Amino acid sequence: MKLNKxxxxxxxxxxxxxxxxxxxxxxxxxxxxxxxxxxxxxxxEAIAVxxxxxxxxxxxxxxxHRGHGHLIAKGGNINFMMAExxxxxxxxxxxxxxxxxxxxxxxxxxxxxGIVGSTVTISTGAGLSAKLRKSGQVTLCFLGDGAxxxxxxxxxINLAAIWDLPIVIIIENNFYAxxxxxxxxxxxxxxxxRAIAYGIPGETIDSNDVxxxxxxxxxxxxxxxxxxxxxxxxIQTYRHFGHEEGDTExxxxxxxxxxxLKKEPIELLKRRLIKxxxxxxxxxxxxxxxxxxxxxxxxxxxxxxxxxxxxxxLEDVYA
Amino acid sequence: xxILTYREAIIEAxxxxxxxxxxxxxxxxxxxxxxxxSVKEFEGLWPKFGAERIxxxxxxxxxxxxxxxxxxMTGMRPIANVMFASFLGVPxxxxxxxxxxxxxxxxxxxxxxxxxxxxxxxxxxxxAQHSVCLEGMLMSVPGLKMVSPxxxxxxxxxxxxxxxxxxxxxxxxxxxxxxxxxxxxVPENDYTIPLGEAVIRNEGDDxxxxxxxxxxxxxxxxxxxxxxxxxxxxVVDPRCMAPLDEKTIIESVKKTGKIVILDEEPKIGSAAxxxxxxxxxxxxxxxxxxxxxxxxxxxPIPFSPPLEKYxxxxxxxxxxxxxxxx
Numbered sequence: 337m338k339l340n341k342x343x344x345x346x347x348x349x350x351x352x353x354x355x356x357x358x359x360x361x362x363x364x365x366x367x368x369x370x371x372x373x374x375x376x377x378x379x380x381e382a383i384a385v386x387x388x389x390x391x392x393x394x395x396x397x398x399x400x401h402r403g404h405g406h407l408i409a410k411g412g413n414i415n416f417m418m419a420e421x422x423x424x425x426x427x428x429x430x431x432x433x434x435x436x437x438x439x440x441x442x443x444x445x446x447x448x449x450g451i452v453g454s455t456v457t458i459s460t461g462a463g464l465s466a467k468l469r470k471s472g473q474v475t476l477c478f479l480g481d482g483a484x485x486x487x488x489x490x491x492x493i494n495l496a497a498i499w500d501l502p503i504v505i506i507i508e509n510n511f512y513a514x515x516x517x518x519x520x521x522x523x524x525x526x527x528x529x530r531a532i533a534y535g536i537p538g539e540t541i542d543s544n545d546v547x548x549x550x551x552x553x554x555x556x557x558x559x560x561x562x563x564x565x566x567x568x569x570x571i572q573t574y575r576h577f578g579h580e581e582g583d584t585e586x587x588x589x590x591x592x593x594x595x596x597l598k599k600e601p602i603e604l605l606k607r608r609l610i611k612x613x614x615x616x617x618x619x620x621x622x623x624x625x626x627x628x629x630x631x632x633x634x635x636x637x638x639x640x641x642x643x644x645x646x647x648x649x650l651e652d653v654y655a
Numbered sequence: 656x657x658i659l660t661y662r663e664a665i666i667e668a669x670x671x672x673x674x675x676x677x678x679x680x681x682x683x684x685x686x687x688x689x690x691x692x693s694v695k696e697f698e699g700l701w702p703k704f705g706a707e708r709i710x711x712x713x714x715x716x717x718x719x720x721x722x723x724x725x726x727x728m729t730g731m732r733p734i735a736n737v738m739f740a741s742f743l744g745v746p747x748x749x750x751x752x753x754x755x756x757x758x759x760x761x762x763x764x765x766x767x768x769x770x771x772x773x774x775x776x777x778x779x780x781x782x783a784q785h786s787v788c789l790e791g792m793l794m795s796v797p798g799l800k801m802v803s804p805x806x807x808x809x810x811x812x813x814x815x816x817x818x819x820x821x822x823x824x825x826x827x828x829x830x831x832x833x834x835x836x837x838x839x840x841v842p843e844n845d846y847t848i849p850l851g852e853a854v855i856r857n858e859g860d861d862x863x864x865x866x867x868x869x870x871x872x873x874x875x876x877x878x879x880x881x882x883x884x885x886x887x888x889x890v891v892d893p894r895c896m897a898p899l900d901e902k903t904i905i906e907s908v909k910k911t912g913k914i915v916i917l918d919e920e921p922k923i924g925s926a927a928x929x930x931x932x933x934x935x936x937x938x939x940x941x942x943x944x945x946x947x948x949x950x951x952x953x954x955p956i957p958f959s960p961p962l963e964k965y966x967x968x969x970x971x972x973x974x975x976x977x978x979x980x981x
Contacts, residue, residue: 396729398725427762428761428762428764429760429761429762429764430762430763431762432759432760432761432762433760433761433762437760437761439760439761439764439765440764441728441761441764441765446725446728446729446765447728447757447760447761447765449753451748451752451753454721454748454749454752454753456721457717457718457720457721457722457724457725457749458721458722458724458725458728458753459725460718460721460722460725461721461722461723461724461725461726461727461728461729461731461733462725462726462728462729463725464722464725464726464731465725465726465729465730465731466729468680468707468726468731469730469731475725487717488717488718488721491713491715491717491718492717492718492721492722494713494715494718495712495713495715495718495719495722498713499710651763652758652759652762652763653758653759653797653798654758654798654800654822655758655763655766655767655821655822
C-alpha cells in the first residue's frame with residue numbers, strides 16, 4: 337500500500353485538476369454558458385482521489401449528483417465532461433444528462449445519479465453482478481450525508497451485507513443535505529455507527545487527508561475483494577461552495593467556513609509532499625498551471641462543439 | 656398440441672431462458688426453497704437452479720429493484736419479482752426515475768435488460784393492496800415496456816421476449832389466470848412473441864372490443880353470446896400496452912366503426928383512456944358511434960365478494976355498452 341513518488345504526484349495532480357475544473361465550471365455557470373443546476377465538489381477532492389486511487393481499472397464506481405470529482409479521479413475525459421455540462425453533442429451523454437448524470441461505461445463509472453440514496457442500491461447490483469461473474473471487481477459507492485437518512489440506504493446496505501457483496505459504501509459527510517444540517521437530521525454523532533445495524537464494519541475518517549483516506553478505504557476494498565463483504569465508511573469533509581451554484585449559503589457560519597479552510601485538502605497534501613521532499617512550491621505551481629490550461633482546453637472544446645440536433649431528443653429512449 | 660396452465664407456461668419460459676443464458680437470475684421474496692413463489696409461480700426453479708440464481712431477498716422491493724439496475728448495467732439480465740403489481744408503488748422511483756431513464760440520460764451508453772414480474776389484477780378477493788392493474792398509470796413512463804398476457808401461449812412467448820429485451824419490461828402475470836389454473840395450448844418448441852404486436856382473438860364486423868389481460872376472456876364470452884343476436888364482435892388483445900400496437904386497433908375500428916374498450920382499471924387515467932384518445936386523434940372519422948370505455952369505478956378495489964363483483968368490469972357491463980352503441 338506504500339505509494340511511490342509518481343503515485344503521490346499523480347494524486348496531487350488529480351486533486352488540482354478537480355479543483356481547477358470546478359472553479360472554471362463555477363465561472364462558466366456565472367457567465368451563463370452552462371445551463372441547469374450545478375453541484376460543485378470543490379473541497380471534497382481528497383475523498384474522490386483517496387478512494388479511487390485504490391481501485392483496479394475494471395472496478396466500478398457509482399456516483400451522485402456532486403460527481404465531477406469522482407469521474408475525474410476515475411480517469412474521465414474532461415473535454416467530454418465540460419462539453420456535457422455545456423449541453424453539447426460531444427459531451428459524455430450527447431447533451432442528454434448534463435452535470436448531474438455524467439457517466440462513462442468504458443471506464444466502469446456507472447453514472448452520476450440525481451435520486452438521493454439510489455447509488456447504494458445500484459452499487460449492490462454491480463456488486464452482485466461481479467460476485468456472480470466471479471470477476472473480482474469491487475464497487476465503490478458514493479453518497480452524501482443526506483442519503484444516509486433515506487430508506488433505500490438501509491435496504492441496500494442490508495442486502496449487500498447478507499449477500500457479502502464486494503462493495504464499499506462511502507458517505508461523504510459535508511454536513512449539509514442541501515441546506516439542512518446533519519446535526520438536525522440525525523441523533524447520531526458518527527454516521528458510520530449505522531453499520532452496526534447491518535453487521536458490517538463501519539469507520540469514520542474525520543480528516544481531509546487524502547493519504548489517510550487512501551489507506552483506510554484501501555483496507556475496506558481489500559476486504560471486499562477477498563469476499564468478506566461490504567464496509568461503510570463515513571468521511572467528513574466540507575464543500576467550499578453552496579449546495580448548488582446560486583445558493584447564498586446563509587446556513588453556514590463564518591467560523592465554520594474558516595475552520596474548514598484550514599483543513600483544505602489540496603493544501604494539506606501539498607505541505608506534506610513539500611515536507612517530504614517530493615514536491616516544491618515551484619513544481620506545485622507548475623502543476624496548477626498545467627491543470628488550469630487543460631481545463632481551458634476543455635472549455636474551448638465545449639464552446640466550439642455543436643449542440644445536438646433537436647431531433648436527437650427522440651433517440652436513446654430504447655435500446 | 657400440449658396443454659399447459661398459464662402458471663406452468665410461465666415457469667417453463669423462465670426455466671428455458673435460464674438454461675439458455677447464465678446471465679439471467681431471479682430476485683424476490685419467498686421465491687426459493689420453501690414457497691417457490693407466493694402462489695407457486697416459480698415452482699421447480701429453485702431445485703433446478705439453486706439459491707445463487709433463484710435469489711431470495713428480504714422484504715425490500717426498493718433494494719432489489721435498484722440492485723437489478725446495477726446488475727443490468729454490468730452484464731447481467733436480472734428478473735426482479737415484485738410479487739403483486741400493487742407493490743410496484745414501493746420501488747416506483749426505481750421504475751420511473753431510474754431504470755427507464757438511465758439509458759437516455761447517459762446518451763444511449765447503457766442497456767437496461769431488467770424484467771420486472773408481478774401478479775396483476777383482481778377477481779381473487781385480495782382487496783385493495785393486492786389487486787391492482789397499473790397499465791394505465793405506467794403507460795405514461797417513457798422507456799418502459801409492458802406485457803399483459805391473457806393465455807398460456809402468450810405468457811410463455813411474451814415472457815421470453817421480455818427477458819431477451821435490452822430494455823426494462825414489466826411482465827404483468829394475471830393473478831386470476833394464475834390461481835384459477837387457466838389452461839391453453841403451448842407448443843413444445845422454443846418460440847417468442849414480438850413485443851408490441853396485438854392479436855385479433857375473434858374476427859367480427861360490428862363492434863371492436865379492445866380487452867386487456869383477463870378481460871380478453873370476458874370479451875370472448877360476450878362475443879359468443881352476442882352472436883346469437885347477430886352482433887359480431889372483433890376482439891382485439893393488445894398483449895403489450897407498451898409498445899402498443901396502435902395500427903391493429905385502428906385498422907379494426909376502420910372496419911367496424913365502433914369501439915368499446917374493456918379494462919380492469921378505474922376509468923380515469925386508465926389504459927382504456929389512452930386507447931380512446933388514440934382513436935379520437937387518429938380514427939375519429941371512421942367512428943359512427945361514441946367511444947365507450949368499460950372500466951372499474953374510481954374507487955380502490957373492495958374485498959367482500961359481492962362488492963368486488965360489482966367493482967370488476969364484466970360481461971353484462973360490456974354487453975350493455977355494446978347495446979348502447981349498436
